[in-house]
Amino acid sequence: MRALFPGSFDPVTQGHQDVLRRAALLFDEVVVCVMFNSNKSGRLPVTERLDRLRAAATGLSNVTVDSHTGGLLVDYCRRVGIDVVIRGVRGVTDLDYEMPMARMNHELAGVETFFIAADPALAHVSSTLVTAMADAPGAETSGALTY
Numbered sequence: 001m002r003a004l005f006p007g008s009f010d011p012v013t014q015g016h017q018d019v020l021r022r023a024a025l026l027f028d029e030v031v032v033c034v035m036f037n038s039n040k041s042g043r044l045p046v047t048e049r050l051d052r053l054r055a056a057a058t059g060l061s062n063v064t065v066d067s068h069t070g071g072l073l074v075d076y077c078r079r080v081g082i083d084v085v086i087r088g089v090r091g092v093t094d095l096d097y098e099m100p101m102a103r104m105n106h107e108l109a110g111v112e113t114f115f116i117a118a119d120p121a122l123a124h125v126s127s128t129l130v131t132a133m134a135d136a137p138g139a140e141t142s143g144a145l146t147y
Contacts (some may be wrong), residue, residue: 003027003084003114006073008037010044012052019088019116024060026114031082032057034067073101074109086110090118 005023008030009016023030034049044052046067057063067078073085085105089095095115102113 001084002029002031002080002082003028003086004077004080004082005030005032005086006035006068006076007033008042009034009053010042012049012056015090015118017056018119019086020056020063021060022116023086023114024063027084027086028062028130030060030063031080032045032065033076034069035073035076036069040111052083072108074105074111077105077111078109083111083115086102087113088118089114089115 003023003026005020007016020030020032032053034046034053045070050067053065057065066080077083077085080134085102087094087098087102089098097117098113103112105111
């Protein structure tokens with residue numbers, strides 16, 4: 001079974017890496033895909049995000065990296081024949097945000113959503129927080145963006 005792990009990945013965090021690693025253990029193939037999110041302004045170019053995802057997927061032989069920056073997630077799923085979307089959730093706020101999208105993806109294209117609970121040690125990490133830390137005066141950018 002093929003699964004899609006979509007996100008903006010701006011930047012890729014250790015939380016993303018953990019969800020990707022765990023998903024790779026559960027599915028025959030995982031496509032991790034940089035998607036466009038109209039609610040976020042991109043900090044890193046898509047090409048850099050793809051490179052970072054490839055690095056995060058090192059050693060995961062059943063993981064491929066792709067991008068889809070135009071159109072809906074279900075359009076991508078239909079085009080490449082994927083029926084399951086993986087979403088990492090850190091808590092109820094994430095779940096409240098993800099549930100309506102999961103329902104819509106199912107209604108539009110029969111795509112199921114598989115939620116993976118964040119590792120408690122990483123649940124406080126978000127791309128938004130990592131970016132804010134990197135932009136803080138005196139922050140060491142290279143270390144902050146790999147968190």
